[in-house]
Amino acid sequence: MLVKTFGSAVYGVEAITITVEVNVTEGLHTFVVGLADSAVKESIQRIESAIKSNGYYMPRTKLIVNLAPAGIRKSGAAFDLPIAVGVLAASEQIPNPDILRDYVIMGELGLDGNIHSIKGALPIAIQARKEQFRGLIVPQSNATEAATVNQLQVFGFSHLKEVIDFLRDTSQAQPVVVNTRSIFNAAQPLTDVDFNEVRGQESIKRALEIAAAGGHNAILVGPPGAGKTMLAKRLPTILPPLSLQEALETTKIHSVAGRLGGNTTLISQRPFRSPHHTISGNALVGGGSIPQPGEISLAHNGVLFLDELPEFTRSTLEVMRQPMEDRRVTISRARMSVEFPSSFILLASMNPCPCGYYNHPDRECSCPPGAVSKYLNKISGPLLDRIDLHVEAGAGAL
Structure with a gap:
């Protein structure tokens, strides 16, 4: 089953939306393609541990992860979360994968499923609003920073299980609300x-x-x-x-x-x-x-x-x-x-x-x-x- 999630890569002080395509099909081995560096390729080990630690299973068939556009180099561990969500949706462990098209998802995973902070949450949020995504899912520690961008729902989570529960029922969580001007003053x-x-x-x-x-x-x-x-x-x-x-x-x-x-x-x-x-x-x-x-x-x-x-x-x-x-x-x-x-x-x-x-x-x-x-x-x-x-x-x- 082929599933698409969306992440973002930061270059300079601007962000570029990255489509994370995950396909679970017949065969063996796992492939991460799309000009990914070593940190992104190593994410499969972190993702497998995080998924198993929370009672889900990692597909043992052929798994292909493509980060598009393939001509742009992707680096860092912030793609852990969108890849993990894509793996769970492609293996039918998350119902209604169509909801994933509405959100940009970014976060680094620990082996136990904890979500660690990322760099560039603010430019990622600005780009997500520009491309009219419904919301942005980021680590809890980055939620306040990203929420300074208005007209975008920002959800902060600290664990993979919280993200899965949210995608199963989006009414369970409330977006982070920040009054940028009053806080600045x-x-x-x-x-x-x-x-x-x-x-x-x-x-x-x-x-x-x-x-x-x-x-x-x-x-x-x-x-x-x-x-x-x-x-x-x-x-x-x-x-x-x-x-x-x-x-x-x-x-x-x-x-x-x-x-x-x-x-x-x-x-x-x-x-x-x-x-x-x-x-x-x-x-x-x-x-x-x-x-x-x-x-x-x-x-x-x-x-x-x-x-x-x-x-x-x-x-x-x-x-x-x-x-x-x-x-x-x-x-x-x-x-x-x-x-x-x-x-x-x-x-x-x-x-x-x-x-x-x-x-x-x-x-x-x-x-x-x-x-x-x-x-x-x-x-x-x-x-x-x-x-x-x-x-x-x-x-x-x-």
């Missing part, structure tokens, strides 16, 4: 730090106010202890609050990256990302065989702070040049090309020399001749040209 954050706490450093504060008002990139140059990092951490507190549209954009990116906490609906605070200087170029701009967003995309609509800028490798910094101009980053692979938004304020800090005390009023610089120019030349001219404000941070200015 109530979640306007109270931050632990505030720009008002800063005393002195009037010139730097003025420069950061200009950067916040105009969305300008800035670099702070000064000795250790001048307050560069302290001021940088407080920059998001003087930025305008996120609009609802900006919050949805930011939440989509963090959802795809798997950075949302449990039961999180929307990100209501502007992101502040501060990667370590040992970060690689791929981690900064995004990458991987299945491209994932990097730090510059996670900082979308917020601030990217690069502390001790010359300590970053030159090749890592140079990959930011085009994204800083275009406000987006395009990552191309042999079979796909994805685009991530990256509209952020770049805030960097650095010492004036390796020891940090060049031109210091009280401390003597211990750097050898030529060390200062060599240190400053670690940052290329084209990158500095994209930084609008160059601010000198004096030592203990009041």
Whole structure:
């Protein structure tokens, strides 16, 4: 018997609906086709254990699972649940398989049938609504996130048996209801730090106010202890609050990256990302065989702070040049090309020399001749040209 269920694959910050065709027929062996990676092919072992653990049986005849369209690579364990439901329906253990055409189903299965969280629930929900599905079935931990999309019934379940009971009688469960606007307004954050706490450093504060008002990139140059990092951490507190549209954009990116906490609906605070200087170029701009967003995309609509800028490798910094101009980053692979938004304020800090005390009023610089120019030349001219404000941070200015 041939049965079709529907899942979804996330590429970039958008989702593509995947048709999961399951056919139980005469013969032997199990085949998973449709350009599935190892994690998807391994799902058969998890599915078999989950099905048997809950009193159902796994067909011992020929089982073919096709993930269409076959030209798009599928990865991850989130296809466990739609494949498991398709196997049960194709073996006539779920009555009325026609109901499956109304729902997009996604979830990772444990060996006992527990359903674990997935990445990208928000873009999956947006795509399901766009294609006019009746509802979306996701893990319980992702239900609140997905329910921020209105005009779509979202059902959250924590166990395979709950999904089977729902498909047998859809009136047993109520969809998750989220008032997106009221929750967003109530979640306007109270931050632990505030720009008002800063005393002195009037010139730097003025420069950061200009950067916040105009969305300008800035670099702070000064000795250790001048307050560069302290001021940088407080920059998001003087930025305008996120609009609802900006919050949805930011939440989509963090959802795809798997950075949302449990039961999180929307990100209501502007992101502040501060990667370590040992970060690689791929981690900064995004990458991987299945491209994932990097730090510059996670900082979308917020601030990217690069502390001790010359300590970053030159090749890592140079990959930011085009994204800083275009406000987006395009990552191309042999079979796909994805685009991530990256509209952020770049805030960097650095010492004036390796020891940090060049031109210091009280401390003597211990750097050898030529060390200062060599240190400053670690940052290329084209990158500095994209930084609008160059601010000198004096030592203990009041």
